[in-house]
Amino acid sequence: MKKVNIGGVPEHFNLAWYLTLKKGEYKDKGINLRWHDYYGGTGAMCKGLRSGDIDIAVILTEGIIKDIIDGNPSKIVQTFIETPLIWGIHVAADSKFNSIKDIKGTKAAISRYGSGSHLMAYINAKKHNWDLENDLNFEVIKNLDGAVKGLTEGDADYFMWEKFTTKPLVDDGTFRRIDNCPSPWPCFVIAVREDFIENHNDDLKTILNIINETTREFKSIPSIDKTIANRYEQELEDVKEWLSLTEWSQNLMDEEEITKVQNQLLELNIITEKAKYSHLVYNIDK
Structure with a gap:
């Protein structure tokens, strides 16, 4: 076989x-x-x-x-x-950030370079006319558990992941979702x-x-x-x-x-x- x-x-x-x-x-x-x-x-x-x-x-x-x-x-x-794919844009529940304009220039949590969470951060930045050189910063967190740790401990400021997968973390108060960003394909x-x-x-x-x-x-x-x-x-x-x-x-x-x-x-x-x-x-x- x-x-x-x-x-x-x-x-x-x-x-x-x-x-x-x-x-x-x-x-x-x-x-x-x-x-x-x-x-x-x-x-x-x-x-x-x-x-x-x-x-x-x-x-x-x-x-x-x-x-x-x-x-x-x-x-x-x-x-x-x-x-x-509908990417939710998440921050920690107690984060001071409440909108897309608040996270401009802050640090995005990504699973790794070349991952969807990395590439979609660029798509989101372009959508909102950010400067791709200066307004995007990254912290590698490996996976969803790493994102929970990274956002709650302040190592990163926002995290993009499929909105329905992360919905339970929004419901239980771990994350807040401040916006969505669908993939364009x-x-x-x-x-x-x-x-x-x-x-x-x-x-x-x-x-x-x-x-x-x-x-x-x-x-x-x-x-x-x-x-x-x-x-x-x-x-x-x-x-x-x-x-x-x-x-x-x-x-x-x-x-x-x-x-x-x-x-x-x-x-x-x-x-x-x-x-x-x-x-x-x-x-x-x-």
Whole structure:
């Protein structure tokens, strides 16, 4: 049985993977798919792909595009979540900051350089016409637990993370959310190491077929909202809102959308050059 390692954030977006794994759907096809939680997010997964610790990653679009341009030997094979990610902008509950203008020039907590929390800080800064050289400062905090410590102890001033994941921390008074910043593109893609694509193309097709069959019907799974609320310790009304805002995809992101992402990253000096569409993606159906 072929062992395949896949990584993703331990969040509600990836419940479909858990459900297919629990039902043994990959093992039925001779594939031992092993899921690895990446609490450090996109930056940690990029490192995992580069090192070969994982073969596949469910990863933020902007982060993997930047890292492929920087030399990550991987390709995007599919969009996973079609809709934008809604990033909440959080401060400590007792922080003196109450608005976006208050945090201009202060220190952003980021999981690591090249992570979504890092790149989206630039997107937010541009949105509000900040000086990208002087108004952005960073403190690496590794993960959500590190953000709680960093903000409450004053090592950093604000933290950007998916708003529904952090909602329980807002509800219990650990954080205050002062604003939202949606990503300007589909948020999650599936990226795969090039050597895995070359050597195990049939296995990859099988994996994608299984997960896509589940995501197509995900919202109609009986009591899926209650399952998510219980598993991820979220309020049912929040889960219902999240489901209403979220759409899964079974298709490869087109060249126009990839160009849009690259144009934005180039404008923000996050990348120094744009790559050809064929360098960033692999069409498994070709």
